[in-house]
Amino acid sequence: MKTERLGTVIHLSKGSGNLIANAETDVKPGEEVFNNKREKIGIVLDVFGPVTKPYVSIKPKAASPETLVNELLFIRKK
Helix, strand or coil, rough: EEEEEEEEEEEECCCCCHHHHHHHCCCCCCCCCCCCCCEEEEEEEECCCCCCCCCEEEEECCCCCCHHHEEEEECCCC
């Protein structure tokens, strides 16, 4: 599987429980997100913020998503 850096998790949203990450590449809602071990950790829900430095909201699949804060995440590229 070929992957590309998505960005680093900044924090866990208290209201929704979603992961918030800075986006280093073009990403779209619905794309699968992986950790550095290539394990699927969630799906992109939304891209928001400034066009020049967007953020990504990720619906986590992990049982303890708070452990992913400060982790580098990846998306699959075709």
